[in-house]
Amino acid sequence: MMMLWSKVLFVVVFLGQIWLISHHYPKQLRARMREIITRYPPTEYPRLYPKPVEYYKIGHWGFMLVSRSVFGLGFIFLLAALTIDNGTFADDGYISEIWPVIYGMFQFIPLALIEVAEFRHFNLMREANTVTRRSAVLRPRRMLDYVSPGLVGTALLALVVTLVASLVANDFDFSWRSDAMIQCLTLILTNLVMALVAIMGVYGRKLDPHQSEDDRARKLRVSLRSMLYISIVASVFTLTQLADQVFGLDFLDAVMLSLYFQAIVVLSIGHLLRGYRLEDVDFGVYRDTSVAAPVNET
Numbered sequence: 267m268m269m270l271w272s273k274v275l276f277v278v279v280f281l282g283q284i285w286l287i288s289h290h291y292p293k294q295l296r297a298r299m300r301e302i303i304t305r306y307p308p309t310e311y312p313r314l315y316p317k318p319v320e321y322y323k324i325g326h327w328g329f330m331l332v333s334r335s336v337f338g339l340g341f342i343f344l345l346a347a348l349t350i351d352n353g354t355f356a357d358d359g360y361i362s363e364i365w366p367v368i369y370g371m372f373q374f375i376p377l378a379l380i381e382v383a384e385f386r387h388f389n390l391m392r393e394a395n396t397v398t399r400r401s402a403v404l405r406p407r408r409m410l411d412y413v414s415p416g417l418v419g420t421a422l423l424a425l426v427v428t429l430v431a432s433l434v435a436n437d438f439d440f441s442w443r444s445d446a447m448i449q450c451l452t453l454i455l456t457n458l459v460m461a462l463v464a465i466m467g468v469y470g471r472k473l474d475p476h477q478s479e480d481d482r483a484r485k486l487r488v489s490l491r492s493m494l495y496i497s498i499v500a501s502v503f504t505l506t507q508l509a510d511q512v513f514g515l516d517f518l519d520a521v522m523l524s525l526y527f528q529a530i531v532v533l534s535i536g537h538l539l540r541g542y543r544l545e546d547v548d549f550g551v552y553r554d555t556s557v558a559a560p561v562n563e564t
Contacts, residue, residue, distance in 0.1 A: 272517035273348065276361050276524075280347070283366060283524045284340035287373045291535050292333035295380065298544065299326045306549050313476050314552035316390035325383060332376040343369045347520075360517045366524035373527070377535065388473040395475045407468050412487045413494060421494045424501035425457060428508075435508045445511065449504055456500055460493040476551040488541035495533040499526070 303322065308315040315322065347365040410418070429450050436446035467489060472482050503526045509515055510522075 272360050272521075275517075276347070276520050277344065279521045279524045280340075280344055280366060283370070283373075283528055284337060284344070286528050287370075287377075287531050288333055288337035288340055291531060291539075292330065292337075292376065294539055295535070296326060296330050296333075298539070299329075301544060305544075306552065310554075311549060311552040312554045313391070313395075314549070316387070316394040329376055329380060332379070336372050336376060339372060340369060361520045363519040363523045366520055366527060370523075370527040377531075385473065388475075392473075392475045409464065409468055409490070412468065412483065413490045417491065417494050421457075421497040421501075424498045425453060428453060428501040428504045431505060431508055435512055449507065453500060453504055457497055460497060464490055464493055478548045478551055481547055484546065485542050488538055491541070492534050492537045495537065496530055499529045499533060503529075 299322070302314075303319060306314060308319045343365055347361050351361050351365065432446045432449045436444055436449075439446050441447065467486055474482075477485075503522065506515075506518070506522050510519060
């Protein structure tokens with residue numbers, strides 16, 4: 267009976283992973299891309315398009331093609347998990363967590379391509395930028411200007427509690443191949459990478475050469491909150507793994523990993539779409555002006 271219920275629960279959660287990551291958010295991203303081209307065409311906002319608009323339309327089409335392919339692939343993974351696995355890939359007899367992990371890697375491919383394309387787009391904008399007059403914002407930047415100390419403290423507390431819990435649950439085994447060491451190093455490295463990205467975002471130069479300082483601050487606030495939320499979720503997920511070790515909750519392994527991937531996407535892309543709306547962005551900086559206006563550059 268437990269095997270049956272674990273399969274039913276896996277099917278429901280995995281279907282959520284397929285729909286959320288490979289249909290819902292790609293559809294929202296595609297709609298956002300189309301809205302930008304429609305409302306802010308290159309004829310009026312040439313600084314927004316360092317390449318012909320057809321180049322971006324082809325890119326949008328390619329993104330949706332890959333996303334839809336991965337969406338269809340999800341049902342193949344689900345069918346395989348229910349028919350091929352049958353408890354053979356995991357020694358506990360339940361559906362292995364390898365299915366949401368491998369499929370999740372496929373799901374992140376189109377999202378990663380979007381990030382790479384955006385970074386390249388900003389580089390092209392910088393290369394095409396001919397404005398010579400620049401102004402600097404003299405206001406000093408501090409991390410806590412963008413996120414609340416309470417949220418930072420919560421993320422740090424969750425990290426410390428999880429690290430201690432991992433050591434306690436594994437009898438303070440500090441050997442390199444121990445579960446405690448792997449869990450602690452994974453958490454620490456994940457948080458260090460996000461901290462490095464946050465520092466570069468706050469103190470580094472802005473990627474978009476035309477972006478207003480208000481828009482930059484707004485996007486930074488959204489991005490930093492997103493990283494702190496993900497840090498907290500990573501700690502909570504590690505605690506669920508510890509609970510699995512202590513209480514033998516093997517039937518939840520695949521389900522928890524699938525939910526973890528979904529939470530990451532909701533707190534990253536979903537949070538960005540909700541917190542950084544197009545209506546709030548100053549697109550006037552991308553208009554063509556005969557007299558170059560000062561552009562904030564730090």
